[in-house]
Amino acid sequence: METLSSIECFVRTAESGSFSEAARRLGLTSAAVGKSVAKLEHSVGVRLFVRTTRKLTLTEAGERFLAEVGTSLSTITAAVDNLASSAGQPAGTLRVSMGTTFGLTYVVPLLDEFLQRYPAIRPDWHLSDRTVDLVAEKFDAAIGGGFQLDPGVIARELAPAHRMLVAAPGYLEKHAKIEKPADLASHPGIFVRSPQTGRVRNLPLLDANAEQAPLLLKPEITMSEPDAVCRLARAGLGIALAPVTHALPYLDAGTLVRVLPQWYADAGTLSIYFPARTLLPSKTRVFVDFIVDAFRAKKWAERFDARPRP
Template sequence: METFSSIECFVRSAEVGSFAEAARRLSLTPAAVGKSVAKLEARLGVRLFQRSTRSLTLTEAGKLFLGEVSASLHTIQNAVANLASTEGRPAGTLKVSMGTVFGRLYIVPMLGEFLRRFPEISPDWHFDNRQVDLIGQGFDAAIGGGFELPQGVVARRLTPAHRILVASPEYLARCAAIEQPEDLQHCEGILIRSPQTGRIRSWALTSRTRQQSPLNLKARMTMSDSEAACASAAQGLGVALVSMPFAVGYLNAGTLQRVLPGWYVDDGNISIYYAEHKLLPGKTRAFVDFVIEQFAEQGLEQRFSAV
Protein backbone atom coordinates (compact mmCIF):
# COMPACT_ATOMS: atom_id res chain seq x y z
CA MET A 1 0.00 0.00 0.00
CA GLU A 2 2.93 2.32 0.69
CA THR A 3 4.21 1.75 -2.85
CA PHE A 4 0.75 2.52 -4.29
CA SER A 5 0.67 5.80 -2.35
CA SER A 6 4.15 6.67 -3.59
CA ILE A 7 3.13 5.98 -7.18
CA GLU A 8 0.09 8.22 -6.74
CA CYS A 9 2.32 11.02 -5.42
CA PHE A 10 4.67 10.53 -8.36
CA VAL A 11 1.90 10.58 -10.99
CA ARG A 12 0.20 13.65 -9.54
CA SER A 13 3.52 15.51 -9.28
CA ALA A 14 4.35 14.63 -12.88
CA GLU A 15 0.92 15.78 -14.11
CA VAL A 16 1.12 19.21 -12.46
CA GLY A 17 4.91 19.68 -12.38
CA SER A 18 5.01 20.56 -8.71
CA PHE A 19 5.22 18.76 -5.37
CA ALA A 20 3.30 21.64 -3.75
CA GLU A 21 0.36 21.48 -6.18
CA ALA A 22 0.30 17.67 -6.04
CA ALA A 23 0.23 17.90 -2.24
CA ARG A 24 -2.72 20.30 -2.35
CA ARG A 25 -4.72 17.93 -4.53
CA LEU A 26 -3.82 14.91 -2.41
CA SER A 27 -4.47 16.73 0.90
CA LEU A 28 -0.87 16.16 1.99
CA THR A 29 2.08 18.41 2.76
CA PRO A 30 4.69 19.12 0.05
CA ALA A 31 7.32 17.52 2.30
CA ALA A 32 5.26 14.33 2.53
CA VAL A 33 4.87 14.15 -1.25
CA GLY A 34 8.58 14.77 -1.83
CA LYS A 35 9.53 12.15 0.75
CA SER A 36 7.13 9.62 -0.80
CA VAL A 37 8.59 10.15 -4.27
CA ALA A 38 12.12 9.87 -2.88
CA LYS A 39 11.22 6.50 -1.31
CA LEU A 40 9.87 5.34 -4.68
CA GLU A 41 13.09 6.42 -6.41
CA ALA A 42 15.13 4.54 -3.80
CA ARG A 43 13.01 1.42 -4.28
CA LEU A 44 13.34 1.59 -8.09
CA GLY A 45 17.00 2.58 -8.03
CA VAL A 46 16.51 5.44 -10.52
CA ARG A 47 15.93 9.18 -10.37
CA LEU A 48 12.44 10.05 -11.64
CA PHE A 49 12.63 13.86 -11.41
CA GLN A 50 15.24 16.53 -11.99
CA ARG A 51 14.67 18.97 -9.13
CA SER A 52 15.57 22.64 -8.83
CA THR A 53 14.26 25.52 -6.74
CA ARG A 54 12.08 26.63 -9.67
CA SER A 55 11.12 23.52 -11.59
CA LEU A 56 10.35 19.84 -11.41
CA THR A 57 10.93 17.92 -14.64
CA LEU A 58 10.83 14.23 -15.46
CA THR A 59 13.99 12.36 -16.30
CA GLU A 60 13.98 9.90 -19.20
CA ALA A 61 13.40 7.11 -16.67
CA GLY A 62 10.61 9.16 -15.13
CA LYS A 63 8.88 9.62 -18.50
CA LEU A 64 9.11 5.90 -19.18
CA PHE A 65 7.77 4.98 -15.73
CA LEU A 66 4.91 7.52 -16.00
CA GLY A 67 3.82 5.98 -19.29
CA GLU A 68 3.78 2.53 -17.70
CA VAL A 69 1.88 3.32 -14.50
CA SER A 70 -0.36 6.33 -15.15
CA ALA A 71 -3.24 4.57 -16.93
CA SER A 72 -3.16 1.65 -14.50
CA LEU A 73 -3.29 4.01 -11.50
CA HIS A 74 -6.35 5.80 -12.87
CA THR A 75 -8.06 2.49 -13.63
CA ILE A 76 -7.51 1.24 -10.07
CA GLN A 77 -8.71 4.54 -8.57
CA ASN A 78 -11.82 4.51 -10.73
CA ALA A 79 -12.55 0.90 -9.78
CA VAL A 80 -12.27 1.79 -6.08
CA ALA A 81 -14.49 4.86 -6.54
CA ASN A 82 -17.13 2.87 -8.42
CA LEU A 83 -17.13 0.10 -5.82
CA ALA A 84 -17.41 2.66 -3.04
CA SER A 85 -20.43 4.34 -4.63
CA THR A 86 -23.63 4.21 -2.61
CA GLU A 87 -25.13 0.74 -3.19
CA GLY A 88 -23.48 0.66 -6.59
CA ARG A 89 -25.05 3.97 -7.70
CA PRO A 90 -22.85 6.76 -9.11
CA ALA A 91 -21.63 9.00 -6.30
CA GLY A 92 -18.98 11.57 -5.42
CA THR A 93 -17.96 15.08 -6.40
CA LEU A 94 -18.37 15.80 -10.12
CA LYS A 95 -15.96 18.52 -11.25
CA VAL A 96 -16.99 19.97 -14.62
CA SER A 97 -15.82 22.98 -16.64
CA MET A 98 -18.14 24.76 -19.10
CA GLY A 99 -18.56 28.12 -20.82
CA THR A 100 -20.09 30.77 -18.59
CA VAL A 101 -23.18 31.76 -20.58
CA PHE A 102 -23.61 28.48 -22.45
CA GLY A 103 -23.50 26.58 -19.18
CA ARG A 104 -25.99 28.89 -17.50
CA LEU A 105 -28.44 28.83 -20.43
CA TYR A 106 -28.36 25.16 -21.36
CA ILE A 107 -26.54 22.95 -18.82
CA VAL A 108 -27.66 24.40 -15.49
CA PRO A 109 -31.36 23.90 -16.38
CA MET A 110 -30.59 20.16 -16.63
CA LEU A 111 -29.25 20.06 -13.08
CA GLY A 112 -32.52 19.35 -11.28
CA GLU A 113 -33.34 16.26 -13.33
CA PHE A 114 -29.74 15.06 -13.13
CA LEU A 115 -29.76 15.22 -9.32
CA ARG A 116 -33.15 13.54 -9.14
CA ARG A 117 -31.64 10.59 -10.98
CA PHE A 118 -28.27 10.65 -9.21
CA PRO A 119 -28.77 12.16 -5.75
CA GLU A 120 -25.41 10.88 -4.44
CA ILE A 121 -23.46 13.00 -6.95
CA SER A 122 -22.29 16.44 -5.75
CA PRO A 123 -21.75 18.90 -8.63
CA ASP A 124 -18.65 21.10 -8.56
CA TRP A 125 -19.15 23.14 -11.71
CA HIS A 126 -16.70 25.75 -12.96
CA PHE A 127 -17.79 28.41 -15.48
CA ASP A 128 -14.96 29.61 -17.70
CA ASN A 129 -14.67 30.30 -21.43
CA ARG A 130 -11.07 29.12 -21.55
CA GLN A 131 -9.91 25.57 -22.13
CA VAL A 132 -8.87 23.82 -18.94
CA ASP A 133 -6.24 21.13 -18.43
CA LEU A 134 -8.76 18.34 -17.91
CA ILE A 135 -6.36 15.82 -16.42
CA GLY A 136 -3.83 18.15 -14.80
CA GLN A 137 -6.51 20.22 -13.06
CA GLY A 138 -8.52 17.21 -11.96
CA PHE A 139 -11.72 17.80 -13.95
CA ASP A 140 -14.06 14.90 -14.59
CA ALA A 141 -15.49 16.49 -17.74
CA ALA A 142 -15.66 19.71 -19.74
CA ILE A 143 -18.13 21.11 -22.27
CA GLY A 144 -17.06 23.49 -25.00
CA GLY A 145 -16.04 24.02 -28.59
CA GLY A 146 -12.85 24.61 -30.53
CA PHE A 147 -10.67 22.84 -27.96
CA GLU A 148 -7.50 21.01 -28.82
CA LEU A 149 -7.75 17.33 -27.92
CA PRO A 150 -4.78 16.46 -25.64
CA GLN A 151 -3.48 12.94 -25.36
CA GLY A 152 -5.66 10.83 -23.07
CA VAL A 153 -8.80 12.96 -23.59
CA VAL A 154 -11.78 11.92 -25.72
CA ALA A 155 -14.70 14.00 -27.03
CA ARG A 156 -18.35 13.18 -27.67
CA ARG A 157 -20.05 15.54 -30.11
CA LEU A 158 -23.14 17.36 -28.85
CA THR A 159 -23.96 19.86 -31.60
CA PRO A 160 -22.33 21.79 -34.46
CA ALA A 161 -20.64 25.04 -33.44
CA HIS A 162 -22.11 27.38 -36.02
CA ARG A 163 -21.84 31.15 -36.00
CA ILE A 164 -24.33 33.40 -37.77
CA LEU A 165 -24.71 37.07 -38.68
CA VAL A 166 -27.49 38.94 -36.89
CA ALA A 167 -28.81 42.48 -36.62
CA SER A 168 -31.86 44.22 -35.21
CA PRO A 169 -34.87 44.91 -37.47
CA GLU A 170 -34.30 48.65 -36.88
CA TYR A 171 -30.71 48.48 -38.10
CA LEU A 172 -31.64 46.47 -41.18
CA ALA A 173 -34.42 48.91 -42.02
CA ARG A 174 -32.04 51.88 -42.21
CA CYS A 175 -29.03 50.28 -43.95
CA ALA A 176 -28.55 49.25 -47.57
CA ALA A 177 -29.83 45.84 -48.59
CA ILE A 178 -27.53 42.95 -47.67
CA GLU A 179 -27.97 40.30 -50.32
CA GLN A 180 -24.45 38.97 -50.86
CA PRO A 181 -21.40 38.59 -48.55
CA GLU A 182 -19.76 41.50 -50.41
CA ASP A 183 -22.48 43.83 -49.12
CA LEU A 184 -21.22 43.39 -45.54
CA GLN A 185 -18.24 45.68 -46.12
CA HIS A 186 -20.56 48.69 -45.84
CA CYS A 187 -22.02 47.58 -42.48
CA GLU A 188 -20.97 48.42 -38.95
CA GLY A 189 -19.57 45.23 -37.47
CA ILE A 190 -19.74 43.90 -33.93
CA LEU A 191 -16.87 41.42 -33.88
CA ILE A 192 -15.77 38.82 -31.36
CA ARG A 193 -12.30 38.91 -29.85
CA SER A 194 -10.93 35.54 -28.76
CA PRO A 195 -10.73 35.34 -24.94
CA GLN A 196 -7.78 32.95 -25.34
CA THR A 197 -5.60 34.99 -27.72
CA GLY A 198 -7.11 38.47 -27.56
CA ARG A 199 -7.18 38.57 -31.37
CA ILE A 200 -10.07 38.93 -33.81
CA ARG A 201 -10.17 35.81 -35.92
CA SER A 202 -10.52 35.87 -39.71
CA TRP A 203 -13.64 33.91 -40.56
CA ALA A 204 -14.79 32.36 -43.82
CA LEU A 205 -18.49 32.24 -44.57
CA THR A 206 -19.96 28.99 -45.86
CA SER A 207 -23.18 28.74 -47.84
CA ARG A 208 -25.69 25.93 -47.61
CA THR A 209 -24.31 24.72 -50.94
CA ARG A 210 -20.80 24.71 -49.37
CA GLN A 211 -19.54 27.77 -51.25
CA GLN A 212 -16.91 29.83 -49.44
CA SER A 213 -16.60 33.59 -49.09
CA PRO A 214 -14.36 35.76 -46.88
CA LEU A 215 -16.12 37.72 -44.15
CA ASN A 216 -15.37 41.39 -44.79
CA LEU A 217 -17.10 43.18 -41.94
CA LYS A 218 -15.44 46.35 -40.70
CA ALA A 219 -15.20 46.56 -36.93
CA ARG A 220 -17.34 49.21 -35.26
CA MET A 221 -16.72 47.53 -31.91
CA THR A 222 -15.31 44.29 -30.50
CA MET A 223 -16.56 42.02 -27.75
CA SER A 224 -15.11 38.90 -26.11
CA ASP A 225 -18.53 37.30 -25.57
CA SER A 226 -21.32 36.33 -27.98
CA GLU A 227 -24.05 37.16 -25.48
CA ALA A 228 -22.72 40.71 -25.15
CA ALA A 229 -22.51 40.97 -28.96
CA CYS A 230 -26.15 39.86 -29.24
CA ALA A 231 -27.24 42.45 -26.67
CA SER A 232 -25.33 45.15 -28.55
CA ALA A 233 -26.79 44.16 -31.91
CA ALA A 234 -30.30 44.18 -30.38
CA GLN A 235 -29.77 47.90 -29.67
CA GLY A 236 -29.37 48.55 -33.40
CA LEU A 237 -25.61 49.10 -33.22
CA GLY A 238 -24.57 46.93 -36.14
CA VAL A 239 -24.21 43.44 -37.57
CA ALA A 240 -22.79 40.85 -35.18
CA LEU A 241 -21.20 37.47 -35.82
CA VAL A 242 -22.30 35.31 -32.89
CA SER A 243 -22.50 31.69 -31.81
CA MET A 244 -25.84 30.12 -32.64
CA PRO A 245 -26.74 29.02 -29.05
CA PHE A 246 -26.59 32.63 -27.87
CA ALA A 247 -28.62 33.97 -30.79
CA VAL A 248 -31.55 31.53 -30.49
CA GLY A 249 -33.39 33.42 -27.73
CA TYR A 250 -33.06 36.77 -29.53
CA LEU A 251 -34.20 35.26 -32.83
CA ASN A 252 -37.24 33.66 -31.21
CA ALA A 253 -38.12 36.96 -29.51
CA GLY A 254 -37.75 38.87 -32.79
CA THR A 255 -35.23 41.33 -31.36
CA LEU A 256 -32.62 40.03 -33.79
CA GLN A 257 -32.88 38.73 -37.35
CA ARG A 258 -30.44 36.66 -39.36
CA VAL A 259 -28.39 38.53 -41.92
CA LEU A 260 -27.61 36.49 -45.05
CA PRO A 261 -29.56 33.50 -43.70
CA GLY A 262 -28.08 31.25 -46.37
CA TRP A 263 -24.56 31.78 -44.99
CA TYR A 264 -22.87 30.84 -41.71
CA VAL A 265 -19.47 30.14 -40.15
CA ASP A 266 -18.61 26.50 -39.43
CA ASP A 267 -16.52 26.49 -36.24
CA GLY A 268 -16.42 22.73 -35.66
CA ASN A 269 -18.42 21.17 -32.85
CA ILE A 270 -19.50 21.72 -29.27
CA SER A 271 -18.50 18.54 -27.42
CA ILE A 272 -18.29 17.00 -24.00
CA TYR A 273 -14.73 16.02 -23.06
CA TYR A 274 -13.48 13.52 -20.49
CA ALA A 275 -10.37 11.51 -19.74
CA GLU A 276 -10.06 8.23 -21.58
CA HIS A 277 -10.08 5.30 -19.15
CA LYS A 278 -10.74 1.62 -19.47
CA LEU A 279 -12.99 1.97 -16.41
CA LEU A 280 -14.64 5.39 -16.41
CA PRO A 281 -15.89 6.57 -12.98
CA GLY A 282 -19.62 5.98 -12.61
CA LYS A 283 -20.29 9.66 -11.86
CA THR A 284 -18.55 10.73 -15.09
CA ARG A 285 -20.27 8.10 -17.21
CA ALA A 286 -23.64 9.10 -15.73
CA PHE A 287 -23.05 12.79 -16.52
CA VAL A 288 -21.78 12.22 -20.07
CA ASP A 289 -24.67 9.91 -20.97
CA PHE A 290 -27.21 12.25 -19.34
CA VAL A 291 -26.03 15.36 -21.22
CA ILE A 292 -26.00 13.52 -24.56
CA GLU A 293 -29.51 12.21 -23.82
CA GLN A 294 -30.81 15.68 -22.94
CA PHE A 295 -29.37 17.28 -26.08
CA ALA A 296 -31.19 14.66 -28.14
CA GLU A 297 -34.50 14.92 -26.24
CA GLN A 298 -34.54 18.73 -26.32
CA GLY A 299 -33.53 18.89 -29.99
CA LEU A 300 -30.63 21.20 -29.19
CA GLU A 301 -28.52 19.94 -32.06
CA GLN A 302 -31.19 21.00 -34.53
CA ARG A 303 -31.80 24.33 -32.75
CA PHE A 304 -28.09 25.18 -32.87
CA SER A 305 -27.62 24.26 -36.52
CA ALA A 306 -27.48 27.24 -38.90
CA VAL A 307 -28.13 25.09 -41.96
Protein backbone atom coordinates (compact mmCIF):
# COMPACT_ATOMS: atom_id res chain seq x y z
CA MET A 1 0.00 0.00 0.00
CA GLU A 2 1.51 3.33 -1.08
CA THR A 3 2.09 5.92 1.63
CA LEU A 4 -0.17 8.90 2.14
CA SER A 5 2.76 11.24 1.41
CA SER A 6 3.21 9.78 -2.08
CA ILE A 7 -0.47 10.24 -2.86
CA GLU A 8 -0.31 13.80 -1.54
CA CYS A 9 2.69 14.50 -3.78
CA PHE A 10 0.68 13.23 -6.76
CA VAL A 11 -2.39 15.33 -5.90
CA ARG A 12 -0.41 18.55 -5.33
CA THR A 13 1.53 18.01 -8.56
CA ALA A 14 -1.69 17.43 -10.50
CA GLU A 15 -3.26 20.57 -8.97
CA SER A 16 -0.28 22.82 -9.68
CA GLY A 17 0.95 21.27 -12.95
CA SER A 18 4.59 21.07 -11.86
CA PHE A 19 6.85 19.25 -9.46
CA SER A 20 8.52 22.50 -8.38
CA GLU A 21 5.25 24.21 -7.39
CA ALA A 22 4.05 21.07 -5.60
CA ALA A 23 7.37 20.96 -3.77
CA ARG A 24 6.96 24.59 -2.68
CA ARG A 25 3.51 23.90 -1.25
CA LEU A 26 4.67 20.75 0.53
CA GLY A 27 7.99 22.12 1.81
CA LEU A 28 10.00 19.50 -0.11
CA THR A 29 12.48 19.53 -2.98
CA SER A 30 11.35 19.05 -6.60
CA ALA A 31 13.47 15.90 -6.79
CA ALA A 32 11.78 14.43 -3.73
CA VAL A 33 8.32 15.08 -5.14
CA GLY A 34 9.28 13.61 -8.52
CA LYS A 35 10.71 10.47 -6.91
CA SER A 36 7.62 10.07 -4.75
CA VAL A 37 5.31 10.28 -7.77
CA ALA A 38 7.52 7.87 -9.73
CA LYS A 39 7.42 5.41 -6.82
CA LEU A 40 3.61 5.63 -6.80
CA GLU A 41 3.46 4.97 -10.55
CA HIS A 42 5.79 1.97 -10.15
CA SER A 43 3.71 0.63 -7.27
CA VAL A 44 0.39 0.74 -9.15
CA GLY A 45 1.91 -0.15 -12.52
CA VAL A 46 0.25 2.79 -14.29
CA ARG A 47 1.69 6.02 -15.67
CA LEU A 48 -0.08 8.99 -14.10
CA PHE A 49 1.68 11.84 -15.92
CA VAL A 50 2.98 12.47 -19.41
CA ARG A 51 6.25 14.33 -18.96
CA THR A 52 7.85 16.64 -21.51
CA THR A 53 10.57 19.26 -21.14
CA ARG A 54 7.92 21.99 -21.00
CA LYS A 55 4.79 20.40 -19.63
CA LEU A 56 3.40 17.91 -17.16
CA THR A 57 0.03 16.47 -18.17
CA LEU A 58 -2.19 13.91 -16.48
CA THR A 59 -2.85 10.70 -18.33
CA GLU A 60 -6.39 9.36 -18.54
CA ALA A 61 -5.59 7.06 -15.62
CA GLY A 62 -4.10 10.01 -13.73
CA GLU A 63 -7.24 12.10 -14.22
CA ARG A 64 -9.40 9.25 -12.99
CA PHE A 65 -7.17 8.66 -9.96
CA LEU A 66 -7.17 12.39 -9.08
CA ALA A 67 -10.98 12.49 -9.21
CA GLU A 68 -11.14 9.48 -6.90
CA VAL A 69 -8.58 10.52 -4.29
CA GLY A 70 -8.60 14.34 -4.34
CA THR A 71 -11.54 14.89 -1.99
CA SER A 72 -10.68 11.88 0.15
CA LEU A 73 -7.15 13.20 0.68
CA SER A 74 -8.48 16.44 2.19
CA THR A 75 -10.67 14.48 4.58
CA ILE A 76 -7.84 12.14 5.58
CA THR A 77 -5.40 15.04 6.04
CA ALA A 78 -7.90 16.83 8.26
CA ALA A 79 -8.43 13.68 10.28
CA VAL A 80 -4.66 13.26 10.75
CA ASP A 81 -4.36 16.91 11.80
CA ASN A 82 -7.09 16.39 14.37
CA LEU A 83 -5.28 13.33 15.73
CA ALA A 84 -1.97 15.18 15.93
CA SER A 85 -2.81 16.92 19.16
CA SER A 86 -1.10 17.53 22.44
CA ALA A 87 -3.18 16.52 25.48
CA GLY A 88 -6.31 16.77 23.35
CA GLN A 89 -5.46 20.28 22.10
CA PRO A 90 -5.69 21.33 18.43
CA ALA A 91 -2.25 21.08 16.84
CA GLY A 92 -0.35 21.51 13.61
CA THR A 93 0.84 24.26 11.29
CA LEU A 94 -1.79 26.96 10.69
CA ARG A 95 -1.34 28.71 7.34
CA VAL A 96 -3.23 32.01 7.25
CA SER A 97 -3.15 34.87 4.73
CA MET A 98 -4.04 38.48 5.56
CA GLY A 99 -3.21 42.01 4.46
CA THR A 100 0.10 43.38 5.72
CA THR A 101 -0.98 46.49 7.62
CA PHE A 102 -4.35 45.06 8.65
CA GLY A 103 -2.64 41.95 10.02
CA LEU A 104 0.01 43.89 11.91
CA THR A 105 -2.56 46.29 13.39
CA TYR A 106 -5.40 43.98 14.35
CA VAL A 107 -4.54 40.27 14.11
CA VAL A 108 -0.88 39.84 15.07
CA PRO A 109 -1.51 41.46 18.51
CA LEU A 110 -3.99 38.63 19.18
CA LEU A 111 -1.41 35.90 18.62
CA ASP A 112 -0.16 35.74 22.21
CA GLU A 113 -3.65 35.11 23.57
CA PHE A 114 -4.35 32.56 20.82
CA LEU A 115 -1.16 30.60 21.56
CA GLN A 116 -1.85 30.64 25.28
CA ARG A 117 -5.09 28.81 24.51
CA TYR A 118 -3.65 26.53 21.81
CA PRO A 119 0.09 26.10 22.43
CA ALA A 120 0.38 23.09 20.09
CA ILE A 121 -0.56 25.17 17.01
CA ARG A 122 2.33 26.56 14.95
CA PRO A 123 1.35 29.80 13.16
CA ASP A 124 2.56 30.20 9.57
CA TRP A 125 1.01 33.54 8.71
CA HIS A 126 1.52 35.22 5.35
CA LEU A 127 1.15 39.01 5.50
CA SER A 128 0.64 40.19 1.95
CA ASP A 129 -1.86 42.33 0.07
CA ARG A 130 -2.29 39.84 -2.76
CA THR A 131 -5.40 37.67 -2.96
CA VAL A 132 -4.51 34.01 -2.46
CA ASP A 133 -6.20 30.87 -3.73
CA LEU A 134 -7.04 29.10 -0.48
CA VAL A 135 -7.57 25.66 -1.95
CA ALA A 136 -4.78 25.58 -4.53
CA GLU A 137 -2.21 27.19 -2.22
CA LYS A 138 -3.21 25.06 0.78
CA PHE A 139 -4.07 27.88 3.16
CA ASP A 140 -6.14 27.03 6.21
CA ALA A 141 -7.77 30.47 6.30
CA ALA A 142 -7.56 34.02 4.98
CA ILE A 143 -8.83 37.32 6.33
CA GLY A 144 -9.73 40.13 3.97
CA GLY A 145 -12.27 41.63 1.64
CA GLY A 146 -13.00 41.20 -2.03
CA PHE A 147 -12.26 37.48 -2.21
CA GLN A 148 -14.06 35.57 -4.91
CA LEU A 149 -16.11 32.92 -3.16
CA ASP A 150 -15.06 29.94 -5.27
CA PRO A 151 -16.65 26.50 -4.88
CA GLY A 152 -15.21 24.82 -1.83
CA VAL A 153 -14.68 28.06 0.12
CA ILE A 154 -16.77 29.32 3.06
CA ALA A 155 -16.86 32.90 4.35
CA ARG A 156 -17.87 34.17 7.78
CA GLU A 157 -18.55 37.88 7.76
CA LEU A 158 -16.62 39.91 10.31
CA ALA A 159 -17.34 43.58 9.57
CA PRO A 160 -18.25 46.00 6.79
CA ALA A 161 -15.43 46.96 4.42
CA HIS A 162 -16.23 50.66 4.23
CA ARG A 163 -14.02 53.49 3.03
CA MET A 164 -13.98 57.11 4.11
CA LEU A 165 -12.52 60.40 2.93
CA VAL A 166 -9.63 61.63 5.09
CA ALA A 167 -7.12 64.48 4.98
CA ALA A 168 -4.52 66.13 7.19
CA PRO A 169 -5.80 68.98 9.38
CA GLY A 170 -3.15 71.26 7.87
CA TYR A 171 -4.32 70.48 4.35
CA LEU A 172 -7.92 71.40 5.18
CA GLU A 173 -6.83 74.65 6.84
CA LYS A 174 -5.26 75.80 3.57
CA HIS A 175 -8.31 75.13 1.42
CA ALA A 176 -11.92 76.24 1.26
CA LYS A 177 -14.31 74.31 3.47
CA ILE A 178 -15.65 71.10 1.90
CA GLU A 179 -19.37 70.95 2.57
CA LYS A 180 -20.77 68.70 -0.18
CA PRO A 181 -19.46 66.01 -2.55
CA ALA A 182 -19.30 68.45 -5.47
CA ASP A 183 -16.67 70.45 -3.56
CA LEU A 184 -14.21 67.57 -3.97
CA ALA A 185 -13.77 68.24 -7.70
CA SER A 186 -10.97 70.76 -7.17
CA HIS A 187 -8.91 68.57 -4.82
CA PRO A 188 -6.19 65.98 -5.61
CA GLY A 189 -7.29 62.47 -4.75
CA ILE A 190 -5.24 59.61 -3.32
CA PHE A 191 -6.61 56.17 -4.15
CA VAL A 192 -5.95 52.48 -3.50
CA ARG A 193 -5.48 50.21 -6.50
CA SER A 194 -7.39 46.92 -6.34
CA PRO A 195 -5.04 43.94 -5.88
CA GLN A 196 -7.46 41.82 -7.92
CA THR A 197 -7.76 44.05 -11.00
CA GLY A 198 -4.88 46.50 -10.67
CA ARG A 199 -7.32 49.36 -11.16
CA VAL A 200 -9.00 51.90 -8.88
CA ARG A 201 -12.55 50.84 -8.04
CA ASN A 202 -15.11 53.44 -9.08
CA LEU A 203 -17.04 53.56 -5.80
CA PRO A 204 -19.81 56.13 -5.38
CA LEU A 205 -20.31 58.01 -2.15
CA LEU A 206 -23.34 57.09 -0.03
CA ASP A 207 -25.15 59.00 2.69
CA ALA A 208 -27.33 57.82 5.58
CA ASN A 209 -30.32 57.41 3.25
CA ALA A 210 -28.28 55.39 0.71
CA GLU A 211 -28.43 58.33 -1.69
CA GLN A 212 -25.49 58.27 -4.09
CA ALA A 213 -23.11 60.96 -5.24
CA PRO A 214 -20.21 60.54 -7.68
CA LEU A 215 -16.71 60.73 -6.25
CA LEU A 216 -15.24 63.73 -8.07
CA LEU A 217 -11.74 63.75 -6.61
CA LYS A 218 -9.00 64.13 -9.23
CA PRO A 219 -7.01 60.84 -9.31
CA GLU A 220 -3.58 62.38 -8.75
CA ILE A 221 -1.96 59.52 -6.77
CA THR A 222 -2.62 55.78 -6.82
CA MET A 223 -1.06 53.27 -4.43
CA SER A 224 -1.25 49.49 -4.17
CA GLU A 225 -1.02 49.46 -0.35
CA PRO A 226 -3.89 50.93 1.70
CA ASP A 227 -1.68 52.29 4.47
CA ALA A 228 0.31 54.26 1.90
CA VAL A 229 -2.70 56.42 0.99
CA CYS A 230 -3.14 57.32 4.66
CA ARG A 231 0.53 58.27 4.97
CA LEU A 232 0.36 60.45 1.88
CA ALA A 233 -2.80 62.13 3.10
CA ARG A 234 -1.08 62.74 6.46
CA ALA A 235 1.73 64.43 4.52
CA GLY A 236 -0.81 66.88 3.10
CA LEU A 237 -0.73 65.68 -0.51
CA GLY A 238 -4.49 65.53 -0.94
CA ILE A 239 -7.66 63.78 0.15
CA ALA A 240 -7.59 60.00 0.41
CA LEU A 241 -10.39 57.49 0.03
CA ALA A 242 -9.04 55.05 2.60
CA PRO A 243 -10.30 51.80 4.12
CA VAL A 244 -11.66 52.50 7.58
CA THR A 245 -9.47 49.75 9.03
CA HIS A 246 -6.35 51.60 7.91
CA ALA A 247 -7.56 55.13 8.61
CA LEU A 248 -8.62 54.55 12.24
CA PRO A 249 -5.14 54.67 13.85
CA TYR A 250 -4.48 58.01 12.13
CA LEU A 251 -7.88 59.37 13.16
CA ASP A 252 -7.27 58.25 16.74
CA ALA A 253 -3.88 59.99 16.70
CA GLY A 254 -5.36 63.17 15.24
CA THR A 255 -3.00 63.17 12.24
CA LEU A 256 -5.95 62.67 9.89
CA VAL A 257 -9.52 63.91 10.11
CA ARG A 258 -12.58 62.75 8.30
CA VAL A 259 -13.80 64.76 5.31
CA LEU A 260 -17.55 64.85 4.63
CA PRO A 261 -18.39 62.57 7.60
CA GLN A 262 -21.95 62.17 6.36
CA TRP A 263 -20.67 60.30 3.31
CA TYR A 264 -18.82 56.99 2.88
CA ALA A 265 -18.08 54.32 0.26
CA ASP A 266 -19.09 50.66 0.51
CA ALA A 267 -16.44 48.17 -0.66
CA GLY A 268 -18.28 45.04 0.52
CA THR A 269 -17.48 43.01 3.60
CA LEU A 270 -14.45 41.96 5.60
CA SER A 271 -14.59 38.21 6.17
CA ILE A 272 -12.60 35.21 7.28
CA TYR A 273 -12.42 32.56 4.56
CA PHE A 274 -11.61 28.86 4.88
CA PRO A 275 -11.94 25.73 2.72
CA ALA A 276 -15.19 23.81 3.01
CA ARG A 277 -14.43 20.30 4.19
CA THR A 278 -16.48 17.45 5.52
CA LEU A 279 -14.07 17.33 8.45
CA LEU A 280 -12.59 20.75 9.21
CA PRO A 281 -9.23 20.49 11.02
CA SER A 282 -9.59 21.50 14.64
CA LYS A 283 -6.73 24.01 14.29
CA THR A 284 -8.75 25.85 11.61
CA ARG A 285 -12.03 25.62 13.49
CA VAL A 286 -10.64 27.10 16.71
CA PHE A 287 -8.85 29.88 14.81
CA VAL A 288 -11.99 30.91 12.93
CA ASP A 289 -14.01 30.92 16.16
CA PHE A 290 -11.25 32.85 17.94
CA ILE A 291 -11.19 35.60 15.28
CA VAL A 292 -14.99 35.88 15.17
CA ASP A 293 -15.12 36.15 18.97
CA ALA A 294 -12.31 38.74 19.02
CA PHE A 295 -14.11 40.95 16.50
CA ARG A 296 -17.27 40.72 18.59
CA ALA A 297 -15.52 41.44 21.90
CA LYS A 298 -13.61 44.42 20.55
CA LYS A 299 -16.67 45.70 18.66
CA TRP A 300 -14.63 46.09 15.52
CA ALA A 301 -17.69 45.67 13.28
CA GLU A 302 -19.07 48.87 14.80
CA ARG A 303 -15.75 50.70 14.60
CA PHE A 304 -15.23 49.75 10.94
CA ASP A 305 -18.72 50.92 10.01
CA ALA A 306 -18.42 54.34 8.33
CA ARG A 307 -22.13 54.98 7.95
CA PRO A 308 -23.17 58.25 9.58
CA ARG A 309 -24.82 57.88 12.99
CA PRO A 310 -28.32 59.29 13.50
